[in-house]
Amino acid sequence: MTSPDAFTAAYGDGLRGYLLVGGEGQLTAAYELGRRALAEGVTVLDLSDIHHDVLIASIDGDDGARDVVAAGRDFLREALSAFEMARRGFDDARRQVVSAQRDAAMIRRLAELLADAPAADDPLWPDEVARLLAEQARHLCRAASSAVTLGDGHGAVVAVEHDPEAGGWATLVRHPALRDRVAGLREPVRLDGSDLAADPLMQALAAASPVARTLTGWMVVPMLGAGVRLGTIELFATGGRAFSGGDADVALHLALLATGALERRARARGEA
Amino acid sequence: MPDEVRVSIASDADLVPARAEARALATELGFTRTDATLIATAVSEIARNIVVHVGVGEIRMSPMLEDQRRGLRVVAVDEGPGIRDIEQALEHGVTSHRGLGLGLSGARRLMDDFEIRTLTPGGTTIAMTKWRVLDELERLREDRRRDVRTDDGRR
Numbered sequence: 001m002t003s004p005d006a007f008t009a010a011y012g013d014g015l016r017g018y019l020l021v022g023g024e025g026q027l028t029a030a031y032e033l034g035r036r037a038l039a040e041g042v043t044v045l046d047l048s049d050i051h052h053d054v055l056i057a058s059i060d061g062d063d064g065a066r067d068v069v070a071a072g073r074d075f076l077r078e079a080l081s082a083f084e085m086a087r088r089g090f091d092d093a094r095r096q097v098v099s100a101q102r103d104a105a106m107i108r109r110l111a112e113l114l115a116d117a118p119a120a121d122d123p124l125w126p127d128e129v130a131r132l133l134a135e136q137a138r139h140l141c142r143a144a145s146s147a148v149t150l151g152d153g154h155g156a157v158v159a160v161e162h163d164p165e166a167g168g169w170a171t172l173v174r175h176p177a178l179r180d181r182v183a184g185l186r187e188p189v190r191l192d193g194s195d196l197a198a199d200p201l202m203q204a205l206a207a208a209s210p211v212a213r214t215l216t217g218w219m220v221v222p223m224l225g226a227g228v229r230l231g232t233i234e235l236f237a238t239g240g241r242a243f244s245g246g247d248a249d250v251a252l253h254l255a256l257l258a259t260g261a262l263e264r265r266a267r268a269r270g271e272a
Numbered sequence: 273m274p275d276e277v278r279v280s281i282a283s284d285a286d287l288v289p290a291r292a293e294a295r296a297l298a299t300e301l302g303f304t305r306t307d308a309t310l311i312a313t314a315v316s317e318i319a320r321n322i323v324v325h326v327g328v329g330e331i332r333m334s335p336m337l338e339d340q341r342r343g344l345r346v347v348a349v350d351e352g353p354g355i356r357d358i359e360q361a362l363e364h365g366v367t368s369h370r371g372l373g374l375g376l377s378g379a380r381r382l383m384d385d386f387e388i389r390t391l392t393p394g395g396t397t398i399a400m401t402k403w404r405v406l407d408e409l410e411r412l413r414e415d416r417r418r419d420v421r422t423d424d425g426r427r
Contacts, residue, residue, distance in 0.1 A: 045306045077305065081313040081382075085374055088381035240387075244359055 007033075007042055012054045019058060044087070045080050049073060103140050107253065110136050114261035125265060126150050129258070130158035133233065137254050138162070141219070141247040143235040145169040150231040150262075154183045158231075168211035173234070175209070177201055182220055182232055188252060190219045192242035217242040221251040223259040230262045273300055276334040281322045281348075290319045290331045294346065297333055301342045303404055310382045311344055311402050317379040318348040318398050326352030326396075336401060340411065343403045346383075354392035361388075 014033055018026035037047055052073030059065045110132065130148040138146035138161045145162035149155040157179070162169040172178065181201055193216040196202045205212040217237030223230045233255050237243055243251075277297060279290040294315040298308035315331060322329035329350030336343030355361045362377045376398070380386040383400040390396040406414065 043306065045309060049305060074305075077309050078312070081309050082374065084310065085313060085317075085378035085382055089374075089378060092381065 004040075004042070004046070007036065007040055008050050008053075010036070011047075011050050012057075015051065015054045016058065043084055045077050045084055048076050048080055052076075103250070106136060106140065107250075107257075110254070111257050114257050127158055129261070130231075131161070133254060133258050134159040134161040137233050137235060137251055140250045140254070141235050141243060142237075142241065143217075143219075143243075144214075144238040145173065145236040147173045147234040148231060148258075149182070149234070152229045154179055155229075155231055166211070168209060169236070172205065172209050172211050172236075175205060178205060182234060185220055185222055185232070186224070186229065188219070188221045188248060190217075190243050190248050192217055193240070214238040216240050219243045219248060219251060221248070221255045223255045223262065225259045225263045230259055233258070273297075273335055276332055279319075279331045279333075281319045281329045281331055282327070284320070284323055286323075287316050287319050290315050294333055294344070297335060298344050298402075301335055301344055301404070302410070303342075303344070303402070307402065307404065311346070314379040314382040314400060314402075315346055317375055317382075318346070318400070321376055321379075321398075322348060322350050322352075326350040336403075339414070341403050341405045343384075343401045345399065345401045347400075348398040349395065351395040352393075354394055355388065355390040355396055356392050358388050358390060 011033055014026065014029045018030065034047075036042075042050075052069055056066050056069050056073075059069065113132070114129065130150055134146045134148040137143065137148070144166070145160065147157055147161075148159045150158050157174055160170050160173050178201070191199065191202070196206075196215055196218060202212070202215065202218070206215070215236055215238060217235075219235045219237075221233045223232065233251050235243060235247070235251060274297075277293045279293055280286060281290065291312040295308045295312045298311045303311065315333075319329075319331055322331075329348060329352070332347045332349065334345050334347075336345050362380065376388075379398075379400060382402075384403045385399075385401040387399045388396065389399075
């Protein structure tokens with residue numbers, strides 16, 4: 001990538017060349033400049049300004065004409081700003097589609113793995129599967145930390161995932177007061193920053209744990225099979241982020257996948 | 273440079289002074305013409321949001337002066353019914369304009385920081401900031417100005 005000044009200079013050379021001699025060769029250079037603008041992140045607003053500024057500089061000794069082109073430049077820039085806003089929206093949407101496709105592929109792979117591993121003597125169970133579940137849940141829901149418990153009520157915390165650089169998560173996740181709270185949950189729970197600020201338990205945890213003070217979202221999804229709680233997926237968000245309805249859907253989907261696998265595992269053990 | 277500029281919003285006509293003040297402040301803060309346009313556009317979108325969904329509100333604009341960067345903070349305040357689902361409201365901004373990404377979501381994409389606080393009922397506050405990093409010459413000037421101020425303080 002070159003500097004904006006280098007692009008401006010190249011555009012100026014190209015446009016001046018076209019104004020002087022014209023022809024398809026110069027128009028091809030303009031086409032190349034358009035491709036280069038895209039590659040270098042030059043917006044359509046910048047391009048319009050550069051274009052008009054070159055035109056203004058090309059007008060000899062006619063202040064009136066220069067003023068007209070400058071006014072046209074300013075007017076067009078304002079009109080183009082809506083297109084720039086829409087372009088950013090399309091870019092966001094494209095990124096979201098790519099991200100959703102990647103997430104869907106990850107969920108599919110996890111589903112295949114869980115479907116393939118119900119055998120009673122499969123060494124993947126239960127720690128490795130819980131770790132995988134926590135890892136995928138954290139990644140898919142863009143969580144700072146995640147935890148998976150297995151069993152009913154005060155089921156054991158089998159896996160905790162978090163940024164290796166960030167300490168304190170394992171202690172927070174295993175805090176007895178938090179475990180008591182999770183043990184009583186039969187329905188999914190999703191708290192955002194304002195919910196956490198109003199929650200006495202979360203406030204007590206924040207007073208005791210530096211990492212709890214950074215929380216801006218908390219979500220727990222129980223894994224329920226035939227009325228029995230088989231475990232939970234628990235997610236923690238920080239940095240101003242709260243879990244969305246889409247995140248809750250993803251966590252619920254993972255919980256359903258894990259529930260199916262746990263039930264198949266239990267049947268396999270019963271038959272063995 | 274003013275500490276804060278306030279513009280009351282009650283109709284589409286109020287978009288004009290809001291845009292003008294935003295552009296003037298952006299120019300004073302050294303933003304490029306393109307960035308000043310993007311800021312004015314973002315201000316237009318949140319002002320229009322007030323006109324369409326609430327009727328009356330206020331846009332407050334203030335300069336942000338930090339060591340390494342300058343910012344223009346825009347805060348839109350209204351006392352309307354509030355936004356029940358912010359996520360959906362940002363999404364609605366997309367769908368209500370035939371998926372073009374205008375409205376609140378568009379304003380969010382044009383600015384660097386964007387935050388919505390809302391109470392239902394009680395009103396909504398949208399705070400957004402556009403930043404520009406000082407270039408090397410500006411940083412040197414800033415350092416010199418700070419040194420002079422420190423020396424003056426010692427005397």
